[in-house]
Amino acid sequence: MCSGDFPEPVRLALGAMGARFELVIPCGQGLCDPRTARAAGEEALSIVSEWHDRLSAFDPGSLVSRLNGEAREAPVRVDPELFGLLEEAERIRVRSEGAFDVAVGGVMRSHGFRPGARTGAGRGGRVVIEPEARSVRLLGDAEIDLGGVAKG
Numbered sequence: 001m002c003s004g005d006f007p008e009p010v011r012l013a014l015g016a017m018g019a020r021f022e023l024v025i026p027c028g029q030g031l032c033d034p035r036t037a038r039a040a041g042e043e044a045l046s047i048v049s050e051w052h053d054r055l056s057a058f059d060p061g062s063l064v065s066r067l068n069g070e071a072r073e074a075p076v077r078v079d080p081e082l083f084g085l086l087e088e089a090e091r092i093r094v095r096s097e098g099a100f101d102v103a104v105g106g107v108m109r110s111h112g113f114r115p116g117a118r119t120g121a122g123r124g125g126r127v128v129i130e131p132e133a134r135s136v137r138l139l140g141d142a143e144i145d146l147g148g149v150a151k152g
Contacts, residue, residue, distance in 0.1 A: 010037040014045045016052035017150060021045060054082065055150040057105055057143065058114075067136055068105065068143045075128075075135035083134045089149060090129055103127045105143025 010025040023044060025037040054063045063082060070076050078086070089102040103125050108114050125142025129135075138144070 007034060010034055010041055012038070012041040012045055014048055016048050017056055018058060018147065021048050051150065055146050057145045057147070064144050064146060068138070071136050071138040075130055075133060075137040077133060077135045080134065083129065083131075083136070085146070085149065086127060086129050086136060086144075087131075089146070090127065100148060102144050102146055102148070103138070103142035105145035106141030108145060109143065110141070 007027055010027060011023070012025075013020060013022040015021075023041045025032070025041055027034045027037050053059065053061070056062045057064050057068065059065060063078070067076055067078070086102070089100075093101045105114070106125055125138060125140030127142055127144060128137040128139060130137065136144075
């Protein structure tokens with residue numbers, strides 16, 4: 001226990017998206033009940049975990065990993081949330097004249113920032129979004145890496 005009338009804060013943590021997410025929720029003095037705080041914190045970390053399962057380029061079972069594996073062969077239809085995120089990333093790529101580009105995964109792999117370097121990788125590529133079909137296609141050495149936007 002902390003000194004005075006303040007109990008220890010509720011502390012919860014989760015490793016996801018290549019980072020540590022830690023919640024410290026103060027309780028006491030009528031701020032909240034520790035059980036309620038713990039339940040709310042666990043729900044918040046559950047949402048982080050769900051997004052990790054969808055957006056991580058490092059988790060082989062994630063939606064982004066599936067796109068990186070399949071979208072070279074043919075366009076892959078994605079859910080509205082991911083499609084909206086990729087549309088916004090494309091707008092930022094255009095406005096930044098390519099300085100910010102979620103297609104950077106292949107270049108990162110060729111420079112050793114990811115396992116499994118590919119021969120000939122590193123020339124770059126492009127994510128093509130098709131609004132009518134709400135689908136994504138990868139050209140060249142493009143691999144989607146949302147690390148610049150998926151946890152900020």
